[in-house]
Amino acid sequence: MARGELSRTLWSAAEGLRSAPRSQCTRTMRLPYRSLQPAARFISTTPSRSAELTSETPEAQLEPFTAAPEIEFEADEGGDKDSGGGNNQKSNNQLLRTLRVVPASRSYFSAKPTFTDDYLHVSALLRSVATLPTILTTEAPRVAWKTIDQYRIMTNEPVKTQRFHRMMHIVKRLNLVHPSLMPEHIKTAMRRFMKDSQPGDLVPAPQLVDDWGRARGVGRRKTSSAVVWLVEGEGEALVNGKSLSQFFGRLHHRESAVWALKATHRLDKYNMFGLVQGGGSTGQAEALTLAVAKALLVHEPALKPALRRAGCVTRDPRKVERKKTGHVKARKMPTWVKR
Amino acid sequence: MPPSTCLRSFSQLSLDSTARASMASRIRLHPQMAYFSTSAARYANPVSKKKGMAQAAKKGTRTLNVKKGRSSTQDTGKRPAQGERKAARKRIVLTNDNALEVASLKDITKADALSEANQGRVLGIPEATVDALRAVEAFKTTQGWSLFRRPATLIRKETIELAKVMKAAEDQRKTLRRILSGERLSGKSTLLLQGLSMAFVREWVVINLPEAQDIINAHTEYAPLLDSQPMQYTQETYTASLLSQILKANNTAENPMLEKIKVTTNPVLPLTLPTDATLKQLIELGIVNPEASWPVFVALWQELTQPGRPPIMLAVDGTAHMMKESDYLNAEVKPIHSFDLTIIRHFVDHLSGTKSLPNGGVILAATSQSNAPSTPALDFSVQVAEARQADPSKTPRWNPYKNIDPRVMEALKDLHSPTAKEEVKPLDVIKVGGLSKDEARSIMEYYAESGMLRAKIDDGFVTEKWSLAGMGNIGELERASVRLRI
Structure with missing residues (x-):
């Protein structure tokens, strides 16, 4: 008794x-x-x-x-x-x-109790939702998961890579549960394995066409930056108050400046005027490309895929590589001399 | 020994024997030694070469040289002859046999040369006029004449404006002066050429100074003009060549104008002129005797301004060069102002309105954007005139920190502070701007018909090129559509 x-x-x-x-x-x-x-x-x-x-x-x-x-x-x-x-x-x-205190976790006496707990927890969750319909990996909501280093810092345990990935495999499987049937507690549980900031978190404020019918776009390339205002018109273009041919000597640069309009056959539908500064001719022309594309997206957001195919949506992040000590230039080494 | 040498030797031998009989015996002793033996030269000690006097390798020799670092590409080509390069540089090619003939192309005719109905059409220049234009050096190497079968120009808005001016000058016997301005490659020189060709077609007397820079850059001889106060300078060679240009351009087979006109005044010339001489003879006198060229030019001008003579077209390109001090130096080694050169003074007097043309006429001065010295006075005057055309209430102010040339300001007084209230201003600016889209379409259809532009000319294509050419700059349009086909 x-x-x-x-x-x-x-x-x-x-x-x-x-x-x-x-x-x-x-x-x-x-x-x-x-x-x-x-x-x-x-x-x-x-x-x-x-x-x-x-x-x-x-x-x-x-x-x-x-x-x-x-x-x-x-x-x-x-x-x-x-x-x-x-x-x-x-x-x-x-x-x-x-009496002695009994530890909260069953894995208290294991080497990596938090990790083991997490593993057991997500396994249990998966067991509970295993029968729910899933969606394809490509259609799953995009999530930035914690890296193993971030997880190690969080748990303060030397989690092995392979085990971590085994756990993440389960978590990613949880993410595939059909969104309409996803239980709330699984969402909260998954949040533990997500990064603090998610890809879709920062949504820029939507640009609007202003009272004068102008749409504004900003673009950068190399060290140039350009601001462009686009209004409906018949194909006139001014850059820093000059015509395209006055501002750009090379035909190629003129074409790049209005490439977003040309690629979408909108050159005769809009007038543009832009301000561009910094950098050289190529940088300025390609900064204008990006700025024009962004301004055009304000007028016609549906053109985004076409513009992306034309290569006008992504900012080219390349810049001049810095010079290093011991090098003649960024990578060039001095010539080898025998003595 | 080749037979010809042998024969020559014999002939010389016989000559010697006949000429100097006393030597005959010696010749008989050594009959052939001097002429037929080559052994002396062959056995003579070879002349030792001086050190460092080694002859440079002959041009065109090819030797095997596989060493690194030496320039392996020896120039084996023939050097161009003297003047050949310049001739190639200055060559005017007005035809392209590979371009298609445009069937619909019509020429400018005397009847409708100045009519407004031609606006937006491409019209050919008649052959006789082409010759005359070539004689006055109106065609430039930088223009795209060599791309098409024969010279043709687009009659644009500015051309019609100029045609109206010419019509007014012709009908009302007025002297109208126009300065052509506009951005680079906008067609100022071509508009000048159109003016000249219209004048040729309308049988005006055309005097064209093809490039003002050639007059002031001190490449031709000059001499002080006697009895001139202040001192003026004549350029005899230049004036003589100008006279020959005038003769060649205005006395063509179709219109031998200068042959018909007799000298009526009694000009004071250093040389005697035959009685009952024609203008052609007068000019030829100046061409043959450059030292008399300036008095001949003055006499010619006096003849042309007599009543009943045709209107005159006086034109210059590269005006900015003549609105500053020239490269010539006077006796005190101070630069001579361009206005003190007689030819330029003659032109500027007419441009400024000091002298007028009693038979009517047009003074045309085209500016340049690619080869122009800084002339703040001219630039300012043109700016003011352009601004006044746009909005009379907003004219720019003179920048007091810029160096003003008072003589130029005085000459262009009518431009920056006009007093005349007439509808057609005596001195004004024709701003050569961009083409309209219709004009652009017209010229691009001409390109396509010539086979130089292989594209479907539709609205989208025209607008694209029009935009890329900086809103219809015709030079850029030609570059974008005909010259640079990517």
């Missing part, structure tokens, strides 16, 4: 601890990973979860647990004596006080 009672209390304590919100990870995240670097052998044994550290940081989500007091063996003996006497309630409390 007593044994049964003991085991029940133990279980109830364990249940109480488990039902409390898991906050180990957030706690462990607070400890900088770098501080563990000098003593790498500590990594396996999570010594950072010391009571001192947690007490220092006022965390609202701390688990309500108290460490067990030291075992007083003399008192214990006395208690044994008392237990025959019969104050059952009191003896139970006494007994509980002497």
Whole structure:
């Protein structure tokens, strides 16, 4: 009977601890990973979860647990004596006080408890939604997942690459659940493995055609930057107040400047006037290309695929490579001399 | 020994023997030594070459040279003869046999040369006029004449404007002066050429100074003009060649104008002129005797301004060059102002309105954007006139920090501060701008019909080229559609 009672209390304590919100990870995240670097052998044994550290940081989500007091063996003996006497309630409390705290996680005694927990958790989630219909990988919502390094910093555990990817495979499978049937708790669970900023997060404010019918676009290339205003018209073009032929001596540059209009057969539908500064002729012409394309997209957003095919949507990020010390130029090395 | 040499030797031998009988015995002793033996030269010690006097390798020799670093490409070509390169550079090609003949191309005729109905059409230049234009050097090497079968021009808005001016000058016997301005490659020189060709077709007397730079760049001789105050300078060679150009251009087989006109005044010339002489004879006198060329030119001008003579077209290209000091130096080694050169003074007097043409006529001065010295006075005057055409209330102000040439300002007074209130201004600017889209289409159809532009001429194509050519700049349009085909 007593044994049964003991085991029940133990279980109830364990249940109480488990039902409390898991906050180990957030706690462990607070400890900088770098501080563990000098003593790498500590990594396996999570010594950072010391009571001192947690007490220092006022965390609202701390688990309500108290460490067990030291075992007083003399008192214990006395208690044994008392237990025959019969104050059952009191003896139970006494007994509980002497009990050791049961860890919240079942994988507490494994080498990488957080990771193991995560793994078990996502596996369980997948089991729960395995029967739901899925979508194709190409149609799945685009998510920027955490890299392994970011995950390691978050968990503060030396997770192996292969295991991490095995877990991520499950998470990505969760992402394939049909969006209309996706349970809310899975969405929240997946958020743990996502980067803080997602691809679609930064949506630029939509540009509008202003009161005078102008659409504005900005483009850059090399060290040039261009601003272009596009109005409906019949194909006139001014750059810095000059005509195209006055501003660009080369025919090629003139064509690149209005390439967005030419490629979409809109050259005779719009008038453009642009301001361009910095860089050389090529940079200025191609900065204008981008600016004209962006301004054109304000007028006709449906042209985006056509413009992308014409190569007018993406900004060319190439710039002059910097010179390095010891080199003659960016990459060129001085000639080898025997003496 | 080849037979010819042998024969020559014998003949010389016989000559010697007959001429100098006393030598005959010696010759008989050594009959052939002097002429037939080559052994002396052959056995003579070879002349030792001086060190460092080694002759340079003859041009055209080819030797094996596989060493690195030496220029392996020896120039084996023949050097061009003297003047050949310049001739090639200055050559005017007016026909392209590979271009197609445009069936619909009509020529300018005397009847409708100045009519407004031609606007937007491409019209050919008649052959006689082409010869005359060639004689006055109106064609430029930079223009695209060599691309088409025969010279033809687009009658554009500005051409009609000029034609109106010419019509007014012809009908009302007025002297009208126009300065052609516009951006680079916009067709100023071609408009000048159109003016000249219209004048030729209308049987005017045409005097063209093909390039003002040639007059002032001190490449021809000059001499002070006697009894001139302030001192003026004549350019005899240049004037003589100008006279020959005038004669060649205005006295063609179709219209021997100068042959018909008799000298009526009694010109004072350093040379005697036959009685009852024609203008042609007068001019020929100046051509043959360059030292008399300037008095001949003056006499010619006096004859041409007599009543009853045809109107005169006086034109110059590259005006900016004559609006500054010339490269000639006077006796005090100070630069001579261009206005003190007699030919230029003659032109500027008419451009400024100091002298007028009693039989009517047009003075045309084309500016240039590619070869022009800085002439703030001319630039400012042209700017003011252009601004006044656009909006009379907004004319630019003179920048006081720029160096003003007071003589030029004085000469162009009518341009920057006009006093005349007439409808057709005596001195004005014709701004040569871009083509309209219809004009662009017309000229591009001409290109296509000539086979030089292989594309379907539709609105989209015309607009594209029109835009790329900087809103219809005709020179750029030609470059974009005919010359640079990518």
